[in-house]
Amino acid sequence: MTAIGTVNPGAAVAVRGETLRSFVTAVRLGWQMEANWTDPLLFFIYSVAKPVAAALILVVMLQVVGGSATVQYRGFVVIGTALWAIVTSGVAGLAQAVLEDREHYRMLKYVYVSPSEFLVVLLGRGVARLSVGAAGGVITLAIGVVALGVHFDPGRIDWPILLASTAIGLATVVALGVLMAAVCLQTRQESWQYPDAVAGALFLVSGAVFPLAILPMPVQALGLAFPLGWWIEGFRRAFDPGNPSAIGGAGSLFQGVTGQLIPSNTEVLVALLLTGALVTLAAAVAFRFSLRRAKDRGLLDRTTGS
Amino acid sequence: MATGLDLVGRSGTDPRTASNWNRRQILLTNLRAIRGRAYPRYRGLFREKSWVLFEILLPFLSTAAFVFVYRALHAPEQYVGFVVVGGAMTAFWINVIWMMANQLYWEKSQGNLELYFAAPMHFMSILFGMALGGMFMSTTRALAVLVIATTVFGVSFAVEQWLLVVAVFVATLAALYGVGMVLASLFLVWGREAYHLGQFFLEPVYFVSGLNFPVARLGLLGALSVGFIPLATGLDAMRQLVFSGAPFPVGTPPPAVELGILLVMAVVATLAARWMIISMERRARIEGRLTVRWQ
Numbered sequence: 001m002t003a004i005g006t007v008n009p010g011a012a013v014a015v016r017g018e019t020l021r022s023f024v025t026a027v028r029l030g031w032q033m034e035a036n037w038t039d040p041l042l043f044f045i046y047s048v049a050k051p052v053a054a055a056l057i058l059v060v061m062l063q064v065v066g067g068s069a070t071v072q073y074r075g076f077v078v079i080g081t082a083l084w085a086i087v088t089s090g091v092a093g094l095a096q097a098v099l100e101d102r103e104h105y106r107m108l109k110y111v112y113v114s115p116s117e118f119l120v121v122l123l124g125r126g127v128a129r130l131s132v133g134a135a136g137g138v139i140t141l142a143i144g145v146v147a148l149g150v151h152f153d154p155g156r157i158d159w160p161i162l163l164a165s166t167a168i169g170l171a172t173v174v175a176l177g178v179l180m181a182a183v184c185l186q187t188r189q190e191s192w193q194y195p196d197a198v199a200g201a202l203f204l205v206s207g208a209v210f211p212l213a214i215l216p217m218p219v220q221a222l223g224l225a226f227p228l229g230w231w232i233e234g235f236r237r238a239f240d241p242g243n244p245s246a247i248g249g250a251g252s253l254f255q256g257v258t259g260q261l262i263p264s265n266t267e268v269l270v271a272l273l274l275t276g277a278l279v280t281l282a283a284a285v286a287f288r289f290s291l292r293r294a295k296d297r298g299l300l301d302r303t304t305g306s
Numbered sequence: 307m308a309t310g311l312d313l314v315g316r317s318g319t320d321p322r323t324a325s326n327w328n329r330r331q332i333l334l335t336n337l338r339a340i341r342g343r344a345y346p347r348y349r350g351l352f353r354e355k356s357w358v359l360f361e362i363l364l365p366f367l368s369t370a371a372f373v374f375v376y377r378a379l380h381a382p383e384q385y386v387g388f389v390v391v392g393g394a395m396t397a398f399w400i401n402v403i404w405m406m407a408n409q410l411y412w413e414k415s416q417g418n419l420e421l422y423f424a425a426p427m428h429f430m431s432i433l434f435g436m437a438l439g440g441m442f443m444s445t446t447r448a449l450a451v452l453v454i455a456t457t458v459f460g461v462s463f464a465v466e467q468w469l470l471v472v473a474v475f476v477a478t479l480a481a482l483y484g485v486g487m488v489l490a491s492l493f494l495v496w497g498r499e500a501y502h503l504g505q506f507f508l509e510p511v512y513f514v515s516g517l518n519f520p521v522a523r524l525g526l527l528g529a530l531s532v533g534f535i536p537l538a539t540g541l542d543a544m545r546q547l548v549f550s551g552a553p554f555p556v557g558t559p560p561p562a563v564e565l566g567i568l569l570v571m572a573v574v575a576t577l578a579a580r581w582m583i584i585s586m587e588r589r590a591r592i593e594g595r596l597t598v599r600w601q
Contacts, residue, residue: 037498046502053509057518058375064519065379073379096501104415187356193404194360200368209371210378303416 022116026124030097034128047132051085051140058209059148075151076243078144079236080208082137083169087202087228089133090173092195093126094181099192102303109301119178119287126177130170151240158238161265165234165272172227172276176202178283182290188304207246208232212253220253227279230272237265327426339427343435347405348442361443362450369393369451372518373459384552385519387461388545392517394448394455395544398482399511399537401444403504406436406486407493411500419494420597429583433490437483464550470561471547477568478540484575485536491582495590515541522557532558536571539564 035043058077062070102108112118144150184191205223212223223229236243248254248262294300372389413419422432493500514531515538521528531538543564590596
């Protein structure tokens with residue numbers, strides 16, 4: 001038996017092992033819940049249809065307007081839409097896990113009282129859905145390259161920037177998912193649509209499908225304060241340096257503040273890291289607060305309807 | 307002395323006589339069921355304050371994103387207006403998918419479905435109630451998006467036939483919610499695919515419906531959409547009516563013809579929903595799946 005106050009490294013390792021096991025189990029459970037009711041082809045179609053259709057809407061919008069700018073923007077919007085499929089699924093993943101387990105399967109209270117860390121279980125479930133979104137994003141990008149004229153040259157891709165921005169970006173998306181889970185712990189059943197609504201709103205300020213410079217200055221400032229725009233900028237630039245910048249550009253807030261037309265790769269990564277850290281911190285605080293309030297008010301086993 | 311049974315207008319106190327309802331009793335019970343099923347949707351608007359942020363303000367921002375795409379491309383202003391109209395109409399489609407199509411599957415999971423089937427009214431009353439409540443919810447959201455976006459982006463409409471606009475709008479809602487009732491029956495048996503099907507019926511349907519761009523641009527696919535998807539038909543008719551004289555691509559039928567298509571869709575969808583819900587109920591009873599949850 002360990003005396004109180006003594007250090008026991010073995011116990012810490014055991015806790016880490018338990019956490020990892022909970023996480024892996026939650027990911028497997030999430031994946032099973034997502035996909036085990038159907039055959040892989042049907043699931044593939046469901047996963048890919050949404051982002052591909054979203055990209056096609058924008059491509060046709062470009063075609064309708066016509067002009068030389070539309071060719072230049074085709075890669076811009078397809079990459080933005082592909083990455084946005086990951087954002088949408090990542091933001092929704094944890095929130096949907098809360099709503100499904102509370103309202104649908106009515107298991108949330110049992111998950112909460114289980115020995116596993118509650119947040120770790122939710123993260124596992126969220127990562128499973130994020131993976132589905134990521135598959136949709138990759139395939140959208142592939143269709144963009146094959147059929148929609150997106151420029152792709154493996155030799156020109158800046159792989160370190162691509163990998164670094166993707167890693168930080170994905171972590172940020174998961175943090176936003178935690179934030180949405182915190183919100184959905186407090187709200188009623190119809191919160192199913194809330195993550196999509198939040199993702200739709202962030203779509204406006206993230207430069208996913210148009211440069212931020214077109215927005216009013218205060219909205220541009222909001223966009224620069226969120227990490228998603230920096231992630232998409234980093235990815236888009238690493239994928240094809242010929243893509244227009246969504247952050248900078250003539251008359252943009254970025255140019256007004258820094259004097260540069262577009263940010264450098266290092267600046268993009270630093271800004272992504274800083275804004276991502278802030279969002280992650282905010283998400284952690286919000287989740288702790290929300291969970292405490294949910295316990296106080298008996299929201300963990302509340303069910304609603306309309 | 308009046309008994310409880312007398313108070314509800316039944317003709318006798320023994321079970322056989324009491325179960326023999328006249329037409330008025332049947333009609334009143336069904337109307338009460340419609341009102342009762344619509345009520346939580348209407349009342350829910352005032353109970354959940356977060357709804358204002360998540361279902362009015364944020365969807366407006368989503369619509370605004372597409373406005374800025376056109377602004378970035380220096381498109382004619384009518385295209386911006388078209389995005390605003392599309393943003394308003396998507397409120398109804400989203401409602402149809404999540405709160406009509408998916409609803410019976412969720413009701414089954416929550417244990418309400420067997421109560422609906424056991425209650426003494428036609429199941430269509432439940433579907434009508436869901437539709438009316440949903441229309442009310444979505445109308446508030448659509449109006450908010452329309453008013454805010456029109457004000458913020460300075461959209462100007464050029465309407466020459468107001469009566470036709472109103473008729474097309476009402477027919478579009480009737481057709482949309484008719485399709486919603488059909489989908490509700492199907493989703494009931496599709497089970498765990500419900501969420502994924504919901505996602506599948508959003509962006510892909512937006513694309514083939516010509517959301518944010520004139521559906522005529524899609525050629526044959528657009529023509530098929532106008533013939534079979536109420537969102538496409540309604541959007542195209544309204545685009546022609548509220549932006550008269552705008553330089554949109556031509557190729558779709560005139561609004562009066564599209565109104566006719568919408569009316570046919572509404573009637574066919576409602577009849578199909580009635581047939582399907584009866585068939586699905588019978589099939590689910592035979593297979594013992596009415597009360598089987600989470601599958």
